[in-house]
Amino acid sequence: MCNANILIIGGGISGLSTAWWLAEGGARPEVWDAAPRLGGKIRSHSESGYLTEDAAGILMNFHKEVDQLIEASGLSDKKISRGTDMRRYVVHKGELRPVPMKLPALLASPMWSLRGKLRMATELLVAKGGHERETVSEFIRRRLGSEILEKVMDPFIAGTLASDPDMANAWAVLPRLTALERRYGSFTSGMFINRVLHKKGRANIAEAFSFLGGMAQLTEQMAAHPAINTRRGFKAVDIEPADKGGWRVTGVDSQGIEITRRFAQLVISTPAPAAADLLNPINRELGKLLQGIEYAPLTVLHLGMVRDNIAHPLDGTGFLAPRQEQLSFNGNMWMSTLFPDRAPEGKVLLTSYIGGARHPHRCSWSEQQMVGNTLHDLRQLVGVTGEPEYVRRVQHTQALPLYHGHYYERTESIRSQLGKHRGLHLAANYLDGVSARDRIIQGAITAQRLLNSRQSVSRKPAAHVNPAVVH
Structure with a gap:
């Protein structure tokens, strides 16, 4: 059994972000992932002239640390920004x-x-007002009334987070808005103050972008850092505290060969169920807390259409669907309008998001049902005629963790139990945000914590950031 410094179990964006920041800070982390490829659910697929995404298709950012990562990792030349003047649509009374x-x-x-x-x-x-158990629906209704909840915020929460606003925790799902209220008493005044600060160069403005070649460029570039050692197709099957400190971790490769190694620091960046399986033997209460985290199923349906077969100008990002409109999907993004190279010349790529916490049963529809129901709605809303020339369906049985119910109590209990184990860390999207931006920021925070715990002084510390600060 050989010794090493830092192991990260899980090579999705959470684990890779943590590894990248560690590497930038002078460490040489190791990443194990059971899958044959890294990146988790982030995957870009090129076929028949279309570029589609398995999961996130866009990164919305307002943190300088994300810009820092993109520049330092060599992705600046591949970054493509969405136009700031693009319209955002919502369905209202069938239009x-x-x-x-x-x-x-x-x-x-x-x-x-x-x-x-x-x-x-x-x-x-x-x-x-407000409190840590307040739901999104309660928060928006209290501050803005029911109309904006039903017509805008309900479809936003369902369409972007696969969540249900009646159950989603407001502090967790809307951290910027709730923080503005806590800091300024009103997010209207808070937004105004932030705009003034932006003009003075003290606050960041939101920017939406992707990359030439797709979102997978982000995770691939992070994994390519020369100081990161990756093992693909290598599954961690057992962890236990080592006799003289640190962690003894056993992994199995695709050939069934078992290896046990000792690490000073251990970061678990897998989904909650897999983390629970690893942690149950050493802390049953922590395993139980993780096992209780719910996930929403989600299907991503890509349709490639002839541009002339669509009446609508497609002059925006796409549209979201309030539940009262009773559409077959939560939202539809016009990916070929957003970014170049997403569809062949004269064609368009329309991407729908089906299921989520609101309608989980829809994920069990057949592909034929999904395409038929989606086309029915698109014909009425954007004037689609004819049939798609390209169809790709991506199904996620556990797409996103749901920040529902007593989310804060659960996460506080998780952190409390985690504190009992020296050198053990959790970095995954069931804690502190599900977006790619959130995962990059949390990776930086986790990396800083590990770097600070090292005996030697790092030659280039990771940035210390706090996502709770309102920018």
């Missing part, structure tokens, strides 16, 4: 309506009743 991003235009939209407009306009006057 697509643009959702303005500026408050005056938002209030002037015909989607709202007079009462709804007045309710939104007076958010500044609503007393500060």
Whole structure:
């Protein structure tokens, strides 16, 4: 049994981000992943001239640390930004309506009743409130009223997080908005102050982008760091505290060959069920807490269409579907409008997200049912005629962890149990955010914690960041 310094179990974006920041800080981490490829659910697929994504198709960022990673990893030349003036649509009474991003235009939209407009306009006057168990629905209804919840926030939470706003924890799912309320008493005033700070160069503005070649460029570039040693197709099957400190970890390769090694620090970056299996033997309570984390199923359906067979100008990012509209999907993104090289010349790529916590049963539909139901809705909403020339379906039985119910109590209990084990860390999307941006930031935080615990002084420490700070 040989000794090493840091092992990361799980080579998705959480594990790779942690490894990358560690490597930048002077460490030489090792990453084990049971799959034959790294990147987790992030995967880009090129076929018949279409470039599709298995999971995240866009990265929304407002943290300088993400920019730092992209520049330092050599991805700047491949970064492609979404246009800032692109429209965002929502379905309202069976039609697509643009959702303005500026408050005056938002209030002037015909989607709202007079009462709804007045309710939104007076958010500044609503007393500060809320608590750690408040749901998204309760938070938005309390501050902005029911109309914006039903017409905008409900489809946003379902479409982007596969979650249910009636159950989702507001502090966890809407950290920026809830933090603005806690800090300024109102997120209307908070947004105004942040805009002033941005003009003075003290705050970051949000930017949405992807990469030439797809989102997989991000994870592939992180994994390619020369200081990171990766083992693919290598599954961790047992962990236990080592006699003289650190962790003894046993792994098995694809040929069934078993290897046991000792590491000073151990980071588990697998989904919660796999983490629970590893941790149950050493801490049954921690394993139980992790096993209780729910995941939503989600199907990503890509349709390649002839551009001339669609009446709508497709002049935006796509649209989201409120539950009251009773559509077959949660949202539809116009990927070929967002970024180049997503579809052949004269064709378009429309990507729908089906299922989630709101409609998990829809993930059991056959491909024929999914395509048929999706086309039925697209014909009415964007004027699709004819049939798709390209279809690709990606099914995730456990797509995203749900920050539902007593999320904060559960995560606090997880952290409490974790604190009993020196040199053991968790870095995964069931803690502190599911987006690629969140995972990069949390990777930096985890890496900093490990670097600080090392005996020797790192030659290039990872950035110390705090995602709870409002930018």
